[in-house]
Amino acid sequence: MSLVGPISSVAVAGVVVLFYIVSTATSHWVVTSTTSTGLWESCWGIVCGPLPDDLLTGYVKAARGLMLLAVIVAGISWILALVALIGKVTGKTKHLLCTKRFLTINALTFCATGLLVLIGTSVYAVEAMKDCGDDCSFGYSIILAWVSIPLGVVAAAMLTYFFRAMCDDA
Known part of the structure; x- marks a missing residue:
């Protein structure tokens, strides 16, 4: 079996994790003509x-927590997929990493991180727009x-499809 599919699925999953990290760490969630604000700084x-303390409200704290949780969980899932791929290429795949249960859990984990990001960004967007009105736009x-979010669902589907084919090909 060709490894193009599994490699591309791990690459897409890596891009999702990178997007989560960049979006969480940067300070362009809400922008005005003179300022930009993120989860950590203005x-x-x-x-x-x-x-500032007046901007550190409950919805900002909630978005921080959800985004950090998504980064951590997606990062762990991506590392496990990468380990499974490297193990398959080197011929040292542990049986656990090629079971249908593991593949399903890994895919569901990526979908769950998308749900965490969806909730965090939605709450932040609604509340931030209430706070600053028409003067703000999304960064x-x-x-x-x-x-x-949809890229994470695509990554989950790709990981499931290509890794099942790869593991069944053993």
Whole structure:
């Protein structure tokens, strides 16, 4: 069996994890003509600093927690998929990493991280727009998080399909 499918599925999953990290870490969730605000800091022009206490509300804390949880869980799932792929290529695949149960759990985990990101970004978007009204728009950080949601579902489907074929080919 060709390894193009499994390699591409691990690459897509890696892109999802990278998108989660970048969107969580950057400070362009909500932007105005003079400022940008993220989960961790606000920027005024090129000067950035930690979020002021008046901006550190419950929905920001919730979005932080959900995004961090998504990064951690998706990262672990991606590492396990990478280990399974490397094990298959080197011929040292552990039986556990090629079971249907493991593949299903790994795919569901990627879908669950998408749900965490969806909830976190949605709550943040609704509440942030209430706070600043028409003066604000969404920045690339939150858009990147939204793009990663369907990409995570695609990664889950690819991981399941290609890894099942790869593991059945043993």
